[in-house]
Amino acid sequence: MSCHALKVNDLSVWFETDSGRRQVVDHISFSINAGESTGLVGESGCGKTMTALAILGLLPTSGVGVSAASIEINGKDISSLNAAQRRAVLGRDIAMIFQQPGTALDPVFTIGHQISAVYRRHFGGSKKHLWQIMLDSLEAVGFSRAEKIASAYPHQLSGGMRQLAMIAMATVCNPVVIIADESTTALDNSTKSLILKQLERLQLQHKTAILLISHDLAMVRQSCRNVLVMYCGRLLERTDCQSLYSHAQHPYSAGLLSCIPQVSANRPPRISAIPGQVPSATDLPSGCHFAPRCIRVKPQCQQSVPHFDSEDDRAVACFRPLS
């Protein structure tokens, strides 16, 4: 455990607005081991995507502030790199798969060109060699006629195929970490699970660490070993998937789980919901941000922020956790 594939230490992101600072990621720390998948779950607007973009250093430079003690990939800190050094890492050591397969690829270049350009940028090589590497990566994600896909433009492929091509692009340099940000949200259930299967298979092969960002707990349960629950920019719970689903400790995690409708042969029990809605980042409640929506709230919750132990395997930020 001395060297994590990805180790994020004390990461914060905020927007500078006319009305002051809007904290969107609030001092979070976590790590992922090689070959493991960790899910980052929470409702939209709670800072998941900001976390991912901050790790890669892709946030705009004006109006946005980022600070981190360190962001390590295989023990190497990338948070202090300059622009050119960072570019050498992006795509080679850490790759990202985005949400919208329709727009994430350049419409005027072929799939093959875009994938091989990633490899060429980091390793170079002859045209023939690049072409072969690119075909291999397309075949690895399950395309049987890779050449045909390689010469196609993005608009000629369906959404699922484009996302697979994106996975081929993410894996072509065999990175240490892949961040998948709501990568299957825009797709159908059926396509979604096929794509997850492919991703899992590649992960097993290459021992890649995956940070799977999603609002879909059912999906995270299927494909992740560990899970981080995020709410209003803070981590509320970290645990392994099995224990989260059997006995979640944070009331928010438990609430989220009860929101998911289940498919079962017998008529399922009525769904239960968390009351209220996610507060806006300009108007965060003091103390525990979840307190106003929490059924187990006590006076202390509105005054002070519960501690979150960033070192432990299992941690929960709550004054009254569930057993």
Next chain:
Amino acid sequence: MSTPTPPTKPPLLEVRNLSLSFHQQEQVAIDRVSFSITAGSTLGLVGASGAGKSSIARAIMRLIKPDSGEILFKGKNIFMMNSQQMMATRQRMQLVFQEPFTSLSPRRTIEQSLLEPLQHFAIGDTNSRQEKTRQIIQTVGLDHDVLRRYPHQLSSGQQQRIAIARALITSPDLLIADEAVASLDVSIQAQIIQLIQSLQEELGITLLFISHDLAVIRQIANDVAVMYQGQLLEQSPADTFFSKPNHPYSKTLLSFTNNKAPTSLPVENWRLDRGRTTAETTSNCVFARSCQVKMPICDQLEPASHQIQYRNQHPLGPHYVKCHLYEEVNTNDT
């Protein structure tokens, strides 16, 4: 457990042999679809995107014109109605959309949006209309002060509640919800599902609930209809469907939901999220290309929709499957 609906009760909505192609895109949207909904029940229409679910909703609302087929509302064909009858019918059926924000006119207050249907159908006077908007706002679980606001000042959950309120304000008999919870966050989605469930109980409203998500359908629907590339492949009571789906596509859908997807299939053969073009032949089964239990006949002959007969089990309603596998069973049985 819902009581079995007596077969003599006339359906509120009946769709017969409905077909529709988008000629510009050469897409088959709806291909000879027939189904019916009895008053007070909920039909869950499930299928991948591009399967033609939304087109059916829009055809029922007469927003698009189908090529052929009939839609009967309370026994009357809506395409044969004169404008007066159509006006009365439109008041009796309403639609809720997927995107809450774009469902509401951005430069009109919530109150203006809610009053519009009442004014258009000339229901009540000014006072009673305002009273009605207050009532309906409460019904969907919001405070009166949202009435003065504009859509962009509300959260997506609140917007969707308003969209539902606008649909309910004319007290319709039929509510069509087209992916009404698909774009919402899990906790908001759960709240809206709860709201729909309580509306079903309190108002006894008939619901056509369209979704790609079987888990959501399971929560809300009494009956399930499965669409694939414009065709209806299976229709059965929900309890039967989820315990024992019959059509291979239904089984695939359920296995995807439980993440038991096959990985051996070359990805080019996934045609699950694509529609069918008008050029493609219909002389075979539409699912044949992706079917795991395909027989030679599936490539040659389009199966007919057959009603499954039950001997021992108590039927909750009719059960139709459009698959050659069940044709044989059926012919053997009769």
Next chain:
Amino acid sequence: MMGGAWRRLKSDRYGMTGLFIVIVFSMVAVCVWSGLLGQGWSDVSGNRWESVSTTHWFGTNLLGQDILQRTLFGTATAFEVGLLVTFCSTLLGTVMGALAGWYSHGWLDEVILWLKGVLDSIPFYLFAAAVAFALQGIPWAMHLAMIITFWTTTARIIRGEVMRIKQREFIEAARAIGLPSIKIIFRHVLPNTFHVLLVQASIVFVAAINTEVILSFLGLGIQDGVSWGLMLAESSQEVLAGHFGNFVAAGTSLFVLLMGFNLLADALQDALDSRRATA
């Protein structure tokens, strides 16, 4: 919604400067129209090419007319041209654009697009010359030429907006209760194009004033009265001889007013941006 836009506009320094300039100039125009200013524009009140003095702040021209009076009167002419052309072409463009967008890909749309294509294919100054040629002696030839050519841009923008808005679910919701097209267009579609129209109108205004100058120089512009364009045309003969009165007065007024409108248009665009309004 409009309240928020006004608040954003108020906090925009450049935009407020622009608005101030436009208001000052339009007040001058109103004063000219009501007979308070610039009435002596055609009187010969001095000798030819008098230089700057307390009686003639900008000197006099070739005929001994006071340049200040002429500049003030020119302001009113600029607003006449601007307002008339902007109003007519925006109205025409909105109607055509809304029809084309609502019935997009229908025959009406095709006809409007064709008409727009034809008008866009004839270079503008040549078109103005042709119109002037056809309507010899009619003083409104210039205005007419501008209106006929300027509506096409507005129509294109409105058509695009209407096509975009038409896809929205709230339009389907309105159609689902059986609201007639005309009501939907006026109640739900056009109010949502208002912000685009406002910006486009201020751009047309700038184009109209700018074009008047060129057309006046080419002899196709204002027939009676005086305009900044006529003054500049006059000055092109004088500057070589060292008489800068006309050039400085008309050129500066023109620049300041156009600048004011450009700043205002930019600020309006930012303030009315729907993406910012929804955020």
Next chain:
Amino acid sequence: MSVPYITSRLLYGIPLMLGVTFISFLLMVHFGPDKTYELIGKNPTEEQINEVRQSLGYDQPFLLRYGNYVKELLTLDLGLSDSSGEPVSSILIKTLPISLALVLPGFVLGNLLGMALGLLAAWYRGKWLDKLVMSASVVGMSVSFLVIIISLQILLCTPYGLNLFPVRGWQVHGLGSYFYYVTVPTLALVLVTLGYNTRFYRAIMADEIERDHIRTLRAYGAGPAELLFKHVLKNSLIPVLTRIMFSVPFVVVSGSLLLESYFGIPGIGLVTFNAITSGDQPILKAVVGLTGVLFVLALTINDMLYSVVDPRVSKS
């Protein structure tokens, strides 16, 4: 690019050409001034009038006259100029090269500079450089073409300024004299178009830089040069091409009209200007009709280029 696509584009151009020629016919021939009385002497007889009207073709039916006009344009048999008596086609052939030599440098420079400044402003969006470029372009947009010409003339061509270039005229014999006469008009053209061009290109490029696929490229380690010159530029080619095509008539025709009449340069612009002031109908109707037809042709070619530039176009 497929054959049916080319054909469909060409077919689309035909109604446009008919429309353009029809409108110029309507304005300049049908509603145009009646020249009968200019050509005949005092106290004409009925017969004389009819004779002249017949020779001018005024007695022919509307559609036939329109047909003749289209035929004139197609065969370039455009008749004789009213004022000089020279064939219109030979006047045009003589003056066209001068106009092109006059406006092309300014047109190209204005677009290139605008593109460079737009790209720069878009890349530093929201920073001081962007604000500077944008403020300067608003100033540029607010100055009238005529004011720019007069100012440049004062500054560069008169004793009140630097007095480096000729006040007017066009005595070009070689490269040196070409630069001597072309510099001031070129500067004027660049200055008047630069503000609009810069804003336009910035808007296009800023949109492209915000695209999802640019973020993807960043996430995969692409540097600014690759982003801007390979992906942003190629993706923005369609609006850029359209812009250039659409600005050709404005800059080339209107620019030469104003510059040549102001500086007394004997190009098509000056010929047209003189035709406008003297009411020389044969020249005007030829110029208006031909530029319209040429513009439609350019647009058709432009549409065809789309499908070369963007793989999505030929499909839809």
